[in-house]
Amino acid sequence: MAELDTSGGGKHKGGKIRSKKASTRVDLTAMVDLAFLLITFFMYTTTLQKPKAMNLVMPDNSVKTNNLPVAASRTMTIVLGGHNKIEWYMGEPGKTAPTVDNYGANNIRKAIIDNAKQVAATHTGDEAKMEVVIHPSEKATYENLVAILDEMSIANIKIYAIVKILPMEVEDLKKNNNW
Amino acid sequence: MPRVKVARKSTAIDMTAMCDVAFLLLTFFILTAKPKIDDPSHAVVPPSTQMIPVADANMMTVSVGQHKFFFSVTEQDVRAGALKAMGDKYGVTFTPEETQRFSLTQVFGVPMKQLKSFLDTEPDQLKNFKQEGIQADTTNNNELFNWIYTSRQAEKALHDKDLQMSIKADSKEDYPYINTIISCLEKQKLFKFDLITSLKTAPKK
Numbered sequence: 208m209a210e211l212d213t214s215g216g217g218k219h220k221g222g223k224i225r226s227k228k229a230s231t232r233v234d235l236t237a238m239v240d241l242a243f244l245l246i247t248f249f250m251y252t253t254t255l256q257k258p259k260a261m262n263l264v265m266p267d268n269s270v271k272t273n274n275l276p277v278a279a280s281r282t283m284t285i286v287l288g289g290h291n292k293i294e295w296y297m298g299e300p301g302k303t304a305p306t307v308d309n310y311g312a313n314n315i316r317k318a319i320i321d322n323a324k325q326v327a328a329t330h331t332g333d334e335a336k337m338e339v340v341i342h343p344s345e346k347a348t349y350e351n352l353v354a355i356l357d358e359m360s361i362a363n364i365k366i367y368a369i370v371k372i373l374p375m376e377v378e379d380l381k382k383n384n385n386w
Numbered sequence: 387m388p389r390v391k392v393a394r395k396s397t398a399i400d401m402t403a404m405c406d407v408a409f410l411l412l413t414f415f416i417l418t419a420k421p422k423i424d425d426p427s428h429a430v431v432p433p434s435t436q437m438i439p440v441a442d443a444n445m446m447t448v449s450v451g452q453h454k455f456f457f458s459v460t461e462q463d464v465r466a467g468a469l470k471a472m473g474d475k476y477g478v479t480f481t482p483e484e485t486q487r488f489s490l491t492q493v494f495g496v497p498m499k500q501l502k503s504f505l506d507t508e509p510d511q512l513k514n515f516k517q518e519g520i521q522a523d524t525t526n527n528n529e530l531f532n533w534i535y536t537s538r539q540a541e542k543a544l545h546d547k548d549l550q551m552s553i554k555a556d557s558k559e560d561y562p563y564i565n566t567i568i569s570c571l572e573k574q575k576l577f578k579f580d581l582i583t584s585l586k587t588a589p590k591k
Contacts, residue, residue, distance in 0.1 A: 235401035242408035249415035260552060260580035261436040265568065267577055287561070343561040349450070350432035350557035352564060353583055357434040369568075 261356060266368055281326045283319070283339050285355060286376045288385035289346030293355075297322060300375055307383055310354050319362045339367040342376055346386055425493050426517050427451030429556040433586035440582060444547055446537050447582070448530065449493065450555040450563050454519025456495035457533050459541075459549070465489045467540030468533065475532060478502060497521045498529055524569045531570040538574070551579035 279298040286294040286305065293315050294305035308314045319339070326337040339359060343352055352369075359367050380386045427449035442460065449456040459465050466489040473480050476498045480488070484505040488494075495517040496504045507515050522530035534551070541549040553567055571579060 232398070235405045239401055239405050239408055242405065242412050246408060246412050246415060249412070249419050253415060253419045257439050258431060258554075258582050259434065259436045259585050260438050260440045261434055261583050262438065263579055263581055265572060265577045267575070343565075345560065345562050347561040348557060349555040349559045349561065349564050352561060353432040353434050353557075353581060356581070357436070357583075361435060 261353065263356065263369075278330075278334065281330055281334060281337050283322050283337055285315070285339060285341050286372065286380065287341065287343040287347035287351045287355060288380040288383075289344065290385055291348075291351065292383075292385040294376070294380060294383065294385065300373055305376075305379060307385065310351070315355070316358055316361060319358055319364065323362060323364065336366060337364060339364050341367060341369045342372040343369065344372050344377060344380055344386070346380075425449060425451075425456070425554075426495055427454065427456040427493070427554070427556070429554055429559075431554060431582050431584050432557040434581075434583035435586055436583055437585070438580075440552065440580065441550055444541065444545070444550055445552060446534065446549050447493075447552045447554050448534070448567050449495075450553070450559050450567070452519075452556075453559070453563065454495055454517070455522050455530050455563075455567070456493050456517070457520055457530065458493040459537050461541070461545070462489040463544050464537055464540045464549070465491070467544060468537040471536035471539065472498065472529075472532060475536070476529075480505070495519045522566050522570065524566055526573055528570070530567070531573060534570060534576075535574050538576075551576055552582050553579060554582040 279302075283295060283297050284300065288294055291310055293308045293310065295308060295315070295318060296303050296305040306318070308318055323337040327335045341352075341355055356367075358364075377386070429449050429451040444460065446457070446459045449458070459468065466485050469480060469485055469488045472478075478498060478501070480502070484502070487505050487509075491505075494501075494504065497518055497520060500518060504512075504515060504517070520530045520533060522528050538549050541547055551571060553564065555564055571577070
C-alpha cells in the first residue's frame with residue numbers, strides 16, 4: 208500500500224531455486240491510526256483537572272473552654288449579604304456603621320489587608336494579628352462563602368470563624384437593600 | 387544530452403518510532419484514566435485559589451444541587467455497611483441484590499422511603515429516576531445526619547480509619563443549605579472538613 212517495492216526482481220540464471228526473501232517490514236499505518244484514535248478517546252474521557260479542596264475547621268462547640276477575651280479593636284466582622292454584597296465593620300456591632308463592599312481584589316480584599324495592617328500597627332506582640340468573624344446571611348450563596356474563605360488564605364488571616372448572623376445585622380442588610 | 391534521472395525512492399516512512407510513542411501515550415492515558423463520576427446533583431463548584439487536591443479514598447461527600455442533598459462514599463464495603471445500619475434504624479430490610487446494587491451506586495440522593503424503589507429500578511432506567519434528595523434539617527435526627535454517622539461507623543468497623551468529610555455544593559446554592567450540613571457535622575463532633583472547589587489562578591502578591 209504505502210510501500211513501493213524497490214527490490215529488484217531479477218531472475219537468476221540457472222542455479223538453485225531460492226525462496227524469495229520476504230521483507231520483514233510490516234505496514235504500521237493502521238496500527239498507528241488505531242493507537243492515536245484510542246489516545247484521543249482517553250484524553251477526552253479522563254478528568255485531567257482534579258477538584259481542589261479547601262480545609263475548613265469549625266470550632267468545637269461542645270466543650271466550654273475558657274475563652275480568651277479578644278479586643279474588639281482587632282476584630283473585623285464580615286457580614287455576607289444577598290446580591291453579592293458584603294457589609295463589614297471593625298469592633299463591636301452597632302458601634303460603627305458597617306461599610307458596604309463588593310467581592311473582588313479591589314474591594315473586600317483591599318479592606319481586609321488594610322484593616323490587618325492597621326491592627327498590626329496599633330497592637331503589639333501576639334495581639335498584632337487581626338481576627339475575622341464571618342456572618343453569612345440566609346441570602347448569601349455558597350460561592351460567597353468560599354470566596355470569603357479564600358480571601359482569608361490570600362490575606363493570610365489565621366484566625367477566623369463562621370458564626371451565626373446577629374438579628375441587628377440582618378436589619379442593617381435589609382435597610383441597605385442587601386437582603 | 388541525457389537527462390539526469392532522479393532515483394525513485396520508496397515513499398514508505400518508518401513508523402516504528404511513531405508507533406512506539408503512540409502506544410506509550412496510550413498506556414499512560416489508560417493507567418491514569420479515571421472515568422467521570424456521574425453526579426446527579428450537577429453542582430458547579432465555585433473557584434478558589436486553594437491547591438490541595440481532593441483525596442481519592444476514604445472520603446464521603448455531601449453534594450448540594452438544585453436544593454437537594456446527595457451523598458457518596460468512596461468505599462464499596464462502607465456503602466453496604468451504612469445501608470444495613472440505615473435499614474435497621476428506619477425499619478427497612480434490603481435484599482442482598484439491593485445491597486449489592488447500592489454498593490455500586492456512587493452518588494445517590496433519595497430519602498429512605500424512596501430508597502427501595504430506587505434500588506429496584508433497572509440500571510438503564512436510573513437516569514430517568516427522579517431523585518428527591520436526602521431528607522435533612524437542623525434537628526438531631528435526620529436522614530443526612532444518620533447517613534454520615536452510619537458511614538463513619540462502618541468505616542471505623544471495617545477499616546479502623548476515619549472517613550474524611552467533604553462538601554460539594556453548587557455556587558448558587560444558598561447558605562442555609564450549607565449550614566444544614568455543617569450543623570449535621572457539628573452534632574456528631576466532626577469539625578474538620580473540606581469544601582470542594584475548582585482551581586482559579588492565585589493573585590500575584
